[in-house]
Amino acid sequence: MSRGLWSRETVALMLIASCLPMTLSWLWFGGLLELAELSLTLLAVSMWHIVFMLLRAQPPSLSAVTTAIAIAMLAPEELGVFRMVLGISFGVVMGELVFGGWGRNVVNPATVTLSFLGFGFPSFVWPIFDEPVAWAVLPAALIGMATGAMPAAVVLGATIFGAIAFMWGGLSEPVIMVAGIVLVLVVADPVTSAATTLGRWINGGLYAALTTLFAVGWAGAAPVQIAVAAALLSSLAAPLLDETALAIWVGRRRRRHGRS
Amino acid sequence: MPARPDYWRILTQPLIRQNPVTLQILGICSALAVTTTLVTSLTMSVSLTVVLTLSTGIISAIRRHIPDSIRLIVQIVIVASLVIVIDQILQAYFAEISRALSVYVGLITTNCLVLGRTEAYARHHFPIPAMIDGFGNGLGYSLILIVIGGLRELLGKGALFGIQILPLADAGGWFTPLSLMLLAPSAFFLLGLLVWAIRWILPEQAEASEHPEALRPEPAE
Numbered sequence: 027m028s029r030g031l032w033s034r035e036t037v038a039l040m041l042i043a044s045c046l047p048m049t050l051s052w053l054w055f056g057g058l059l060e061l062a063e064l065s066l067t068l069l070a071v072s073m074w075h076i077v078f079m080l081l082r083a084q085p086p087s088l089s090a091v092t093t094a095i096a097i098a099m100l101a102p103e104e105l106g107v108f109r110m111v112l113g114i115s116f117g118v119v120m121g122e123l124v125f126g127g128w129g130r131n132v133v134n135p136a137t138v139t140l141s142f143l144g145f146g147f148p149s150f151v152w153p154i155f156d157e158p159v160a161w162a163v164l165p166a167a168l169i170g171m172a173t174g175a176m177p178a179a180v181v182l183g184a185t186i187f188g189a190i191a192f193m194w195g196g197l198s199e200p201v202i203m204v205a206g207i208v209l210v211l212v213v214a215d216p217v218t219s220a221a222t223t224l225g226r227w228i229n230g231g232l233y234a235a236l237t238t239l240f241a242v243g244w245a246g247a248a249p250v251q252i253a254v255a256a257a258l259l260s261s262l263a264a265p266l267l268d269e270t271a272l273a274i275w276v277g278r279r280r281r282r283h284g285r286s
Numbered sequence: 287m288p289a290r291p292d293y294w295r296i297l298t299q300p301l302i303r304q305n306p307v308t309l310q311i312l313g314i315c316s317a318l319a320v321t322t323t324l325v326t327s328l329t330m331s332v333s334l335t336v337v338l339t340l341s342t343g344i345i346s347a348i349r350r351h352i353p354d355s356i357r358l359i360v361q362i363v364i365v366a367s368l369v370i371v372i373d374q375i376l377q378a379y380f381a382e383i384s385r386a387l388s389v390y391v392g393l394i395t396t397n398c399l400v401l402g403r404t405e406a407y408a409r410h411h412f413p414i415p416a417m418i419d420g421f422g423n424g425l426g427y428s429l430i431l432i433v434i435g436g437l438r439e440l441l442g443k444g445a446l447f448g449i450q451i452l453p454l455a456d457a458g459g460w461f462t463p464l465s466l467m468l469l470a471p472s473a474f475f476l477l478g479l480l481v482w483a484i485r486w487i488l489p490e491q492a493e494a495s496e497h498p499e500a501l502r503p504e505p506a507e
Binding site: 124 | 462464465466469475478482
């Protein structure tokens, strides 16, 4: 799957580039503590990539950086080194590396890690974000869509449905901010989101719809928790959406051209 | 059939090499449901081993008298009668464990493992080897259940058999229980990891690839 300059690693680099404005502003407001957290997640994720390179000859990927950024930004606060490394080990190994590395996984490793941490240690507080960090979602989405690293249909589908839900009153402002951050970090992932155009639109819409549903009906849940749960469920639904889109396409061709 | 079957081999093959749970992926439902604590896993293992040994013995003894067309019904009737007896014994003497196991003892009747062994082995062999095979398969099942149950109780509560092993953080120790371990998904994860570990050590257990090599190009670097 490489054409000219574009290989798997170019896509990973573009994803890092698009997350960079958001990550830097997050580090700017968070200070040294967040930098330490990011170093820890980077170290843990890269360690597993290297272990799998040595043991199973799987080429390591720069996608480890995006995974580490997503986990560092979204993980519950003050978990401590041991729990963080445990969650990362589970998420990165079971979510990505056992499938053969980045590009073959069905769920985003960061989503798996965050869900594991959320279910496993429910007493820890989910993070909240400063407003400028949430605004940095816009350049992230723009860079991602312009370079083609993020599937535009997913981002747009989520934006349109989110806007409708906001006007209807289902989404409050803090939830929208966090949902945007989660959207660019883990949902609009070229690997684990849907692969057909129609599937991508529905995938984005489904993410926004689930976020709205949880925001309305899940009492006492933190915004990050809501968005991560919606991300996990929508990425699990992505293959089904693709299958549906393909079935529609095949059916249309069959009607148009007779038996194919 | 050889004159003297190798009983030791029949007994030990299902422990790891032909393990019913990790190789044939049979009996998963109960393996996932009852492994929250070591006590329930142990009770379930013993119940299943007893039922499996006795039912393979009985079915093997009457194997020449069972009409082929209704053999499954006959097998299920025999297994179900044994299960009911076990269930009654548990309710009479171990009421609390029986309540914790809820329907899963009754569901031994429909456990694929029991029907699989009676159908595949007991129907074609003498009672003694059939019972040894049933006992070995019961032990293989028990091994997996006890490993998973022990891990889940140790990591989820810091205890084994209800006795606190790891000092809890609430009581001034260092161990924070992983409450995820007490939920059903963790049994899936642990079983998956266990299957992975076993197939890594014994690569001949790995299943053949579903897709031919030519259709799976390596990711370009």
